[in-house]
Amino acid sequence: MEVKHKELGAKGQFYIEQEGKVLAEMTYSMAGETRMIIDHTHVEDELRGQSAGLKLLNAAVAFARKNALEVLPLCPFAAAMFKKKPEIQDVLGK
Numbered sequence: 001m002e003v004k005h006k007e008l009g010a011k012g013q014f015y016i017e018q019e020g021k022v023l024a025e026m027t028y029s030m031a032g033e034t035r036m037i038i039d040h041t042h043v044e045d046e047l048r049g050q051s052a053g054l055k056l057l058n059a060a061v062a063f064a065r066k067n068a069l070e071v072l073p074l075c076p077f078a079a080a081m082f083k084k085k086p087e088i089q090d091v092l093g094k
Contacts, residue, residue, distance in 0.1 A: 003016055014060050016055070064091040
């Protein structure tokens with residue numbers, strides 16, 4: 001299950017597709033140069049139970065680390081995962 005990344009100006013998307021269909025996505029918006037706001041996560045039923053949402057979040061965290069970004073998780077899924085996983089909290093915005 002490969003996570004892909006698409007940047008669209010100040011917005012972007014981490015996603016998983018199969019046979020040309022997006023089955024999972026996590027969208028974000030940039031607020032300035034250093035803050036990434038995760039605003040939405042959606043996983044289709046075909047990928048439920050396969051940790052697709054967590055794979056998307058891990059890709060977003062890796063992107064944030066690589067680009068020295070702070071993450072503001074407005075999406076309920078992302079916010080919940082940041083609370084549960086101390087190993088990714090280093091990118092949380094203050």
